[in-house]
Amino acid sequence: MLITETMAGPRAGHAHPCHAAPSWAEARRLAYECAGPLPPVWVPLADADGRVLHRDVTALQDLPHYASSAMDGWAVNGAGPWLLPDPQQPGAHPGLATYGRLAPNHARVIATGGLVPAGAQAILRKESGEVVPGPSGSLLLSVGPGARADEPRRGQHIRPAGEEALAGDVLLPAGTVLNPARIALAAVAGHDEVLVRARPSVAVVLTGSEVVTQGVPAAGEVRDTFGPQLGTVLSQLGGIAGGPARIGDSFSEWLSALDTATAPDGGKADVVITTGGTGRSGTDHFRAAIGSLGGRILLDGIAMRPGHPAVLAELPDGRFVAGLPGNPLAAMMALLTVGAPLIAALGGRPLPAATDVLSGSDMPPDPGRTRLVPCRILSGLAFPVQHTGPGMMRGLAWAEGVMVVPPDGVDSGQPVPVLPLPWSPGVDMVPGTNPQGRSIP
Structure with missing residues (x-):
């Protein structure tokens, strides 16, 4: 169910109490369906790598657009021998056929790629000809x-105009990744x-007065885990992120x-992506700030763990705000659940899909909540990694995907949906190894 409460009045900052938190699948679908594709943009070719074409690329003229030589040698007309022009004749530059039609029983020097003069019937290779007085x-x-x-037979070593494509031919259809x-x-x-399809621009706001960005944190301080990696992850999801505030x-x-x-x-x-401030303590101001700006909450909490306090809102100027929890693993799971579908929708791409993989472990039930568990793919089976508490990053550092464990759990050998991580290949392409006798990090 979609929560769309305007943030005003005495209840500002709170979801309506009759709304239960949506399931993980519902939250992803809502985050995807709340936005539509941004208008396409023109980009220069130098900036087009990795972009997705919105419009077909067609040949603006025949390719090649003139008959050209495939060899260094001579353009010839007739059966030979052929009369060569006086080397001192104006315009008789080797490799350039810029001076009129080639007369019968005449030849001209031509280089690979050179324009074949009108009247030429073939190209005689340099190693196949002999010049005599x-x-x-x-x-x-x-x-x-x-x-x-x-040698030389008619048409030999001449690349005809339009050999590769004719003007108007579709060379790269819309939807092609460049x-x-x-x-x-x-x-x-x-x-x-x-x-090309637009890539949504993303502003990042990192919160927390206890966060330090360098060195070993003292007691009561925490090292920034978002600054070094969040911009890169957002880029891998299809957004364009700047430096964080x-x-x-x-x-x-x-x-x-x-x-x-x-x-x-x-x-x-x-x-706008924010970290922290989505709980309900006195220092958590996400909802109140959205309300003061006249925004509305679209999604307030998700029946999942870790990451359940994620919030999605929309401001009056059309900006979307995705509030991620402050714990690093919880934030990444919330980003995959809410941020990834939102960025995909704005970029005109399909909702990121999970792939069914056989579970290598029994995953017990957790009634009412979907669990997102970082995993490795070993011998075609999904195994949960260790060190996956909401504030931990060690397990995610060695994971290749995320198991989406339903509230009823899953038995070993049963299929379980697995989302690939943005920096990992698809789970069906991950090389497997034998897990016997080794510990999964």
């Missing part, structure tokens, strides 16, 4: 002793820019940070 000081080209028996080779093809086709735990700091959060380019961010 002709009458009155002229030069004659003849077929040399090293030539093949069929890579360097495909970008090069777009350039060959005459394009300087391509129309860091604030303390006061309401005024929260209010100012949410009000001024901007995209990396200085414009309006599509999504």
Whole structure:
């Protein structure tokens, strides 16, 4: 069920009490369906790697757009021998056919890729020809002793115009993920820019007056775990994130940070990601700040662990705000549950899918809650890793996916959905090893 309470009046900051927390699957679906694709954008080819085409890339002219030579040698007309032009003739530059039609029984020097002159019937390779003096000081080209028996046959070593594609042919259809080779093809086709699906811009607000960003934290302090990795994860999910803003735990700091959060380019961010402040203690100001800005809560808590205090809201200017818990593993699980579907929807991509994998362990029930358990894929089986408390990162550091364990649990040998981590390949592509006799980190 979708919670869409306007944050105003005496109940500001609180979900309606009659609404039970949605299930993990419901929360993902709601986060995906609350947003639509952003308008596509034009990007220069140099910035197009990894982007998804919104519009077909077609050939703007024939490829190649002129008949060209496939060899260094001579363009020839007739059966030979052929008369070569005077090397001193204006415009008779080796490899350039810029001076008129090639007359019968004449030849011109041409380089690989050079424009084949009108009238040329074939290209005689450099190693297959022999130049000898002709009458009155002229030069004659003849077929040399090293030539093949069929040289030069009509059309030989000429790349005709349109051999690769004709003008208007679709070279890269919409939906194609661009890579360097495909970008090069777009350039060959005459394009300087391509129309691609937008990547949502993401502003990051990290909270906590006890957080330190360098060195070993003292008692009462915690080392920042979000700053070094959250921007990278958001990029892997399809967003564009800038450097994080860091604030303390006061309401005024929260209010100012949410009000001024901007995209990396200085414009309006599509999504704001916050960490901490989603509980219900006196220092948790997420909901109150959203209410003061006139926003509305779309999702308040999820029946899952870790990460159940995740909140999703929308501000009046159209920005979405995803509030992640302060514990690092809980925050990552909430990001996969709420942030990943939201970014996918804004980017015009499908809801990230889980893959069924056989469980290698018995996972006991946890009535009413879905458990997200970092796992390894070993010999085709999903095994939970150790060290997966809400505030731990050690287990996630060695995981390849996340088991989505239903409230009823799952027995060993039964299928369980597994989400790949943003930095890992799909779970069906993870190489398996024999788990016997080794400890899973």
